[in-house]
Amino acid sequence: AQKITQTQPGMFVQEKEAVTLDCTYDTSDPSYGLFWYKQPSSGEMIFLIYQGSYDQQNATEGRYSLNFQKARKSANLVISASQLGDSAMYFCAMRESGGGADGLTFGKGTHLIIQP
Amino acid sequence: NAGVMQNPRHLVRRRGQEARLRCSPMKGHSHVYWYRQLPEEGLKFMVYLQKENIIDESGMPKERFSAEFPKEGPSILRIQQVVRGDSAAYFCASSPSGTMFTDTQYFGPGTRLTVL
Numbered sequence: 491a492q493k494i495t496q497t498q499p500g501m502f503v504q505e506k507e508a509v510t511l512d513c514t515y516d517t518s519d520p521s522y523g524l525f526w527y528k529q530p531s532s533g534e535m536i537f538l539i540y541q542g543s544y545d546q547q548n549a550t551e552g553r554y555s556l557n558f559q560k561a562r563k564s565a566n567l568v569i570s571a572s573q574l575g576d577s578a579m580y581f582c583a584m585r586e587s588g589g590g591a592d593g594l595t596f597g598k599g600t601h602l603i604i605q606p
Numbered sequence: 607n608a609g610v611m612q613n614p615r616h617l618v619r620r621r622g623q624e625a626r627l628r629c630s631p632m633k634g635h636s637h638v639y640w641y642r643q644l645p646e647e648g649l650k651f652m653v654y655l656q657k658e659n660i661i662d663e664s665g666m667p668k669e670r671f672s673a674e675f676p677k678e679g680p681s682i683l684r685i686q687q688v689v690r691g692d693s694a695a696y697f698c699a700s701s702p703s704g705t706m707f708t709d710t711q712y713f714g715p716g717t718r719l720t721v722l
Contacts, residue, residue: 494648523707535649535697535713542708581648587707592662593639593651594699594711 493517494582494597501602503572510557511567511600513582521587524565525594526556529579538580541565577604608633610700610714611680618720625685625692627717631700638681639711640673643695655681688721695719 495514503509515524526538541549541556549556557566569576579601583594611630619625631638637656641649654662655675666673670688675681685692695718699711 521707523709525710527713533695533718534715535699537710537712540708540710583649585707585709592654593641593665594649595651596641596648598648 492597493595494584496580496582496597496600498600499598501600503602503604505572505574505604505606507572509569509572509576509602511569511580511582511602513565513567513597515563515565515582515584517563517584517586519586519588523585524556524558525583525585526554526565526567527581527583528576529581529599531578535581539567572604574604574606577602610635610698610712612696612698612714612717614717615715616718616720618722619688620722621689622687625688625719627683627685627696627698627719628680629683629698629700629714630680631698632712635700635702635712637701637703637709638675639699639701640681640683641697641699643697643716645694649697652683685719688719690721693719693721 493516522543524541528536539549539551539554541558548558553570555568579599581599582597585594639654640652643649651665653666653673670686672684695716697716698714701709701711
């Protein structure tokens, strides 16, 4: 079973609109962290935002916020007021505290295209 | 403040040759992770190292692949006798500590390996 599921392979959004990128995860570990990364066409991986399993409030970083619904095991990324430069691949990732590999587990990504 | 550095950025090898990929973590980070990204895929964890120690190599192929992080110098991912299926982007990430699921991993720009 996939640990991280991103159900939107591609999305087209008009500039200045808000965008929600979906991410659901699967773990039985009570302690875990959820991360979002952006990968523009140039290829580098850019860290955007983090949410811990014990965090009471949704994480926010500038135009990025994370809609964390623990009972539903979802951690959707919200980008407000989208810009052309937001066009990129977006990856959701998880790290569990124990029992599994020490690395991040990534979803397959969502290709976001912002249209003028 | 220099980020994670990887070199070379692009590497071309013929089948049967060796590939050596280097990674210098961010200043103050002593934990290094290697990931592989196949075309149109998310990143897959390979190995996690601290200085002079391999902590978790559960994602490493059993043959031809090895990694080290010596006391001095960069971390090295070594692929012996490369095959076409090894063509991928290889990313290195670093974090300040390795044991907390809260630790953010910061990625380097990646090395694009092409095997002819």
